Amino acid sequence: MGRAMTDRFDFKTADRRWQQRWDEAQCFAADSASSKPKSYVLEMFPYPSGRIHMGHVRNYTMGDVLARFRRMQGFEVLHPMGWDAFGMPAENAAMEKKVHPGTWTRENIATMRGQLKRIGFALDWSRELATCEPDYYGHEQALFLDLMDGGLVYRKESEVNWDPVDMTVLANEQVIDGKGWRSGAAVERKKLSQWFLKITDFAEELLDGLGTLDQWPDKVRLMQENWIGKSRGLQFCFRLAETTPGGQCDVDVFTTRPDTIFGASFVAISPGHPIAEAMAAERPEVAAFIAKARQGGTTAAEIETAEKLGFDTGLEVVHPLDPNWRLPVWIANFVLMDYGTGALFGVPAHDARDFEFATKYDLPVRRVVAADASGAAAPVVEVENGDGIAVNSQFLDGMCTAEAAAEVIRRAEAAGWGKGTTQYRLRDWGVSRQRYWGTPIPVIHCESCGPVGVPRDQLPVVLPEDVSFDVPGNPLDRHSSWNKVDCPACSSPARRETDTLDTFVDSSWYFIRFASQPDDKPFDRAEAEQWLPVGQYIGGVEHAILHLLYARFWTRALERIGKIGIKEPFKGLFTQGMVTHETYKSADGRWLNPVEIEVADGGRLIERATGAEIERGRIEKMSKSKKNTVDPEPILDRYGADAVRWFMLSDSPPERDLEWSEGGIEGAARFVQRVWRLAQSPAGNQGEDLALRKKMHRAIAAVGEAIEGLQFNKSVAALYELTNATEKAGPSADRDLAIKALLLLVSPGAPHLAEESWMSRGEEGMIADAAWPSHDPALLIDDEVTIAVQVNGKLRDTLTAPRGSVKDVIEAQALALPKIQAQLGGNAPKKVIVVPDRLVNIVA
RNA sequence: GCGGACGUGGCGGAACCGGUAGACGCUGGAGACUUAAAAUCUUCUGCCCAAUGGGCGUGCGGGUUCGAGUCCCGCCGUCCGCACCA
Numbered sequence: 001m002g003r004a005m006t007d008r009f010d011f012k013t014a015d016r017r018w019q020q021r022w023d024e025a026q027c028f029a030a031d032s033a034s035s036k037p038k039s040y041v042l043e044m045f046p047y048p049s050g051r052i053h054m055g056h057v058r059n060y061t062m063g064d065v066l067a068r069f070r071r072m073q074g075f076e077v078l079h080p081m082g083w084d085a086f087g088m089p090a091e092n093a094a095m096e097k098k099v100h101p102g103t104w105t106r107e108n109i110a111t112m113r114g115q116l117k118r119i120g121f122a123l124d125w126s127r128e129l130a131t132c133e134p135d136y137y138g139h140e141q142a143l144f145l146d147l148m149d150g151g152l153v154y155r156k157e158s159e160v161n162w163d164p165v166d167m168t169v170l171a172n173e174q175v176i177d178g179k180g181w182r183s184g185a186a187v188e189r190k191k192l193s194q195w196f197l198k199i200t201d202f203a204e205e206l207l208d209g210l211g212t213l214d215q216w217p218d219k220v221r222l223m224q225e226n227w228i229g230k231s232r233g234l235q236f237c238f239r240l241a242e243t244t245p246g247g248q249c250d251v252d253v254f255t256t257r258p259d260t261i262f263g264a265s266f267v268a269i270s271p272g273h274p275i276a277e278a279m280a281a282e283r284p285e286v287a288a289f290i291a292k293a294r295q296g297g298t299t300a301a302e303i304e305t306a307e308k309l310g311f312d313t314g315l316e317v318v319h320p321l322d323p324n325w326r327l328p329v330w331i332a333n334f335v336l337m338d339y340g341t342g343a344l345f346g347v348p349a350h351d352a353r354d355f356e357f358a359t360k361y362d363l364p365v366r367r368v369v370a371a372d373a374s375g376a377a378a379p380v381v382e383v384e385n386g387d388g389i390a391v392n393s394q395f396l397d398g399m400c401t402a403e404a405a406a407e408v409i410r411r412a413e414a415a416g417w418g419k420g421t422t423q424y425r426l427r428d429w430g431v432s433r434q435r436y437w438g439t440p441i442p443v444i445h446c447e448s449c450g451p452v453g454v455p456r457d458q459l460p461v462v463l464p465e466d467v468s469f470d471v472p473g474n475p476l477d478r479h480s481s482w483n484k485v486d487c488p489a490c491s492s493p494a495r496r497e498t499d500t501l502d503t504f505v506d507s508s509w510y511f512i513r514f515a516s517q518p519d520d521k522p523f524d525r526a527e528a529e530q531w532l533p534v535g536q537y538i539g540g541v542e543h544a545i546l547h548l549l550y551a552r553f554w555t556r557a558l559e560r561i562g563k564i565g566i567k568e569p570f571k572g573l574f575t576q577g578m579v580t581h582e583t584y585k586s587a588d589g590r591w592l593n594p595v596e597i598e599v600a601d602g603g604r605l606i607e608r609a610t611g612a613e614i615e616r617g618r619i620e621k622m623s624k625s626k627k628n629t630v631d632p633e634p635i636l637d638r639y640g641a642d643a644v645r646w647f648m649l650s651d652s653p654p655e656r657d658l659e660w661s662e663g664g665i666e667g668a669a670r671f672v673q674r675v676w677r678l679a680q681s682p683a684g685n686q687g688e689d690l691a692l693r694k695k696m697h698r699a700i701a702a703v704g705e706a707i708e709g710l711q712f713n714k715s716v717a718a719l720y721e722l723t724n725a726t727e728k729a730g731p732s733a734d735r736d737l738a739i740k741a742l743l744l745l746v747s748p749g750a751p752h753l754a755e756e757s758w759m760s761r762g763e764e765g766m767i768a769d770a771a772w773p774s775h776d777p778a779l780l781i782d783d784e785v786t787i788a789v790q791v792n793g794k795l796r797d798t799l800t801a802p803r804g805s806v807k808d809v810i811e812a813q814a815l816a817l818p819k820i821q822a823q824l825g826g827n828a829p830k831k832v833i834v835v836p837d838r839l840v841n842i843v844a
Numbered sequence: 845g846c847g848g849a850c851g852u853g854g855c856g857g858a859a860c861c862g863g864u865a866g867a868c869g870c871u872g873g874a875g876a877c878u879u880a881a882a883a884u885c886u887u888c889u890g891c892c893c894a895a896u897g898g899g900c901g902u903g904c905g906g907g908u909u910c911g912a913g914u915c916c917c918g919c920c921g922u923c924c925g926c927a928c929c930a
Contacts, residue, residue: 008883047930087930160928171928219848223925226847300926304845334845338927353845426927433928503930544848545925578924621923650869651856657923659856663870670883671869677884713857717868724868788864793911795864833910839863843910 009676011640014756019120021755027768028067028122030078032516032527039075040531041067042511044539044547045082048108048130049089052115054579054622054648054660055540057632061648061749062576062712063538064121068748069707070535071122072772078531080514081116081123083109085132086438086503088171094437094469101437102465105132115633120641120752122768127514131506132437136513138460139522140505141442143558145453150561152198155451158338158430159272161297162190166472169434175297182472189294191272194432195441195499199553203228203424205567206552215572217655220544227545229425234258234409235341236418238267238317241326246278251317251329254340254423258412259404262393263347263368265358267317267329268310272337275329279313286311286331293333308357309333320417321394332357338427348383355383368393369401429550431502436467436475438500446487446494455488461496474498507547508554511537511569525564532564533571536710541575548573574710577657581628583617586610591627619659630660642750643669649712649749672753674723675746678739679757681731689734693779695725696738700775703745712749719745744773788839789814791823807834814840 022028043063046056060081067079083105090101097104109130116123129136147153161170163180169192174181199206207228210221233256243249251267269276271293280287289311296302311331319325327345334353335344348358348365358365367380369388376391387401396404412418432441440461442454454461464482467475476483476498487494509522511534516527539547548570555569584592586607597605597614605614622629635644647668652658699722706715719742726738740763747754747767758767782803787810789797797819801810811832814820824844831843 044930049930084930089929169928172926173929175928223848227926229847298928301845304926306845430927435928502928504927507930540930541849541924542930543925546927547930549927653857656850656857661856661870664856667870673883713868717858720868786864790864790911793863793909798864831910833863835863839911841863841910 007677009640009673009753009756011642011672011752014752015118015120015641018752018755019117021766022120022122022768025766027766028071028077028079028124029126030080030124030531031076032530034076036074036076038078038531039067039070040078040511040515040534041070041536042078042080042514042534042538044537044543045084045507045510046112047084047087047089048105048112050108050111052112052632054630054632056116057119057644058579058648058654058658059538059540059576060116060119060121061645062574062654062710063536064123064645065649065707065712065748066536066538066710068122068751068768069704069772071768072744072748072770074771077122078127078515079121079123080127081121081125082127082129082510082514083112083131084503084507084510085109085130086137086500086506088173088435088437090437091435091469100465100467102132102463105130105437118636118641119632119645122751127517129510129513129517131439131503131510134460134462135519136510137439137506138462139513140439140501140509141454141459141461142456143509143522143563144501144505145442145456146561146563147197147557148453150557152201152557152561154196154198155193156196156428157191157193158196159189159294159298160192160194160434162188163472164188168472168474170297172297172299175299175302178296178302186295187297188291189296189298192432192434194430195443197429197431197553197557199429199550200424200426202553202556203230203426205556206426206549209552209556209568212568213571213573216570217573217575220541220548220573220575223544224549227426227549231256231423231425233421233423234405234412234418235421235423236320236412238320238327238345240329241316241318244275244278244315245282246275248275248278251275251343252341253343253345254421255345256423257347257350257401257405258408259390259393259396259399259401260347260350260368261321261345261408262396263349263366264319264327264345265348265364265366266346267327268332268335268344268346268357269329270335270337270342271331271333273331273335273342275313275315276331286313289331293331303334303336304353306333308353308360310357310361312361320412320415328363330361339425340423349380350383350385352383352385355380367391368396373398429502429504429553431505432499433502434474434477434498435500436463436469438503439506440476441497441499441501443497444485444487444494445497446490446492448492449487449489449494451497452487452489452494458488476500504547504550505554508551509558511551512555512558512564523564529565532566533569536572536574537570538574538576538710540578544575574654576654577652578621579660580619580657581622581630581660582619583626583628585615585617587612587614591625593627594630621657622660635665639665639669640672640752642672642753646671646716646750650716651713653713654710671720671723672750674727675742675750675753676757678723678726679743679761681735681739683736683739683761685731685733685736687732687734689729689732692725692729692732692738693734694782695722696734696741697775697779699745700741700773701777701780704772704775707748715745716749741773743767744770785837787814787837789817789820790839790841791820791844793841796820796823803837805837807836810834810836810840814842 041063043059067077071077085105090105093104094101161175163170163183165183165185175187235254238251240249271290280290313329315329316326346354348354349367365380370391371388390396390399390404409420442461443451445451464479483496483498485496512523512528515531516523518524551569556567558564559567584597607614647665651664699718702718703715729735743754743757754767784800785803786798786800797817811834829842833841
């Protein structure tokens, strides 16, 4: 037969063989009833966009290494996979390709499941779920009703991006340069009545809870802290000099800088403020201004970078600390209705936006903060938003910013015109989406009863299948046989809610459903608590705020209403970097995929199809628009699962971006073959090799530590070192042990290779069931150390000495070195610093 | 605009708590094996110079220290998030 198998690792056979064996043995099915300690490893579940991309491969490889490592350490591991299957792309596909969103999504899932299986992930496929199936979203509807019963759901008006031509709501992503992506019409902000979850009730808890998340990256905790944005300040009331057409007689404002109250030169209200709206009803020019201010999308970035627009209402308010001082009331486009009270007082000298606004509309700029009292008269030429000493502020003069703020709050409270309050930047979570492909909100609107929850015995509220996407807008609105129902309370004709839930709701509890999935309820509390919280959660940084905050909130909300006994869903969090690739652009400006180009002589790049030279662009995140994606599937065909997995772990630290390169995957494939070749060397040798044994123990310690800390690139480097040393060593019993250890250490990253090698060496059972090797700490330490000898901090020589040598001996040895003598030139050293077992620094 | 990060050879990166900068990999050079190629193996590879030695080096400019990639202050550049993309 002349099998070439022993020369080359045949991944085509091995990958399939071991994937099948693991499957048959149900190796990775998690047993909730197991008596072993439990470990829950979870990667953020994918959106089924069509095909697996390199970002998925990287993410799931990291989780897989950890899951397999934990299993080897003796844990009962839960490592599940599912599909975040609702979302806009399915509706876009429906419009473009005339395919039902469900069909498109389920086909994508089937494709991607097959792709994931080829990579050999240690997943418990028996727990697979897809959020677009009624057996998932029906339970979500039940939880929504639970939150309603718990008083955590309410309705209010809020603004959406409105396309006036297509007459449809647009996602932020669908607004390009202030225009609708399909119609090209200028987008407006429109008010709509929507469902909200009371996340602000949890602002303080969510903030406090960050303190308990010591296995989260600091940057993520900091970002969440800033997002919640707790600030202390003064809320107070400006009395209007005259009553408005709407009958209002005062304006509530909030400020984090009460110390600057004497620097006020105007009051600005949001275009959505009740006073503005009341005036708009009376005065067409106000209405026109508000319409203008509402042009453009709803995103913070857009609102804050838009040109500042103001409208002087002619109204005036009275300054609370000076009855003779009146301030004009403006409507301004940069004031957000959702933050604070929707109104503020402008202090141009000490706030950047106020400064810009005042400069444009020629409003006074008054200095009320200076570095010291002598700076009181200095003009303010650019905004000064730092702290300092109060000036030009009557009784506040001379106080520092904090004192002055406290004093204003004290006086306001004493006189009753305001009070010190805590304000959060966090806003309640609007969950209504005017779209078909999402979880139907289980509510029925009745003219006499108002909104009524769908009775639980009528759940799930299933999406109708017979819908069309040939007209813009939500098909559920047009589907009268679905949305016309009787009120569950009074039986009169009513209308089903046609909005669906934000897909972030779907991803706010899937980790609980993975842990426990009974048919008759969302989860079994006791079983879920066996596994939760998730021990290690892994995913992209782009989810650092929204998804992670919503999931934390949802968990706490369930805890508050008594559904579960945990407050934080994710004990450990790891945010991995992106997979990037060079970009290529032809002379006529087309982006080209890496498979469309080839390298000509001299390293020039040319387009295969045309032979024309092309330009090498910057390294960017793999994306369809830049065409710099590398499809994992052909790579799997060519190099096998382990090489791909290994490359994903090798080059870059996991939290940083990984650049896909041909050289990188080749290097990984070469390593796979090296290990295989090493595993083929005959076993059963005699004799010791202490140096190699030490290296083996060091590698066991280093690899374990690196995986524990999710520093996979370091574990790879340690394995290369062990491989190098083992290859060089002559036959010995220690070398046989080193090979065995190498296979165990390599197995979480390259499991097919490890299994095949394990079997070929005649080892018992599957390596998937083997235990992680232990190391002998005594073998990690060397008896001799190399000590650096510096003169004035510069390395001049080294010396070797027994570990733990006394200072004086080392110092004498260092001074006796010829190179050091030469440096000193006969002079006595001024000072000598000795760091035991490390270095000697001689100050000359 | 606001918030967060990152920056080390030709490239990806390593460096415990402030203590020998460049582990490990990629690329490249030289050599071995081969009829040849591939594969594999050996060896070198931060830059500069008057080269068995010396100088310079962790984005830039300062500072603290016996000693700074690491700590502090000020810049520059790049990337990510901003509430309806997932």
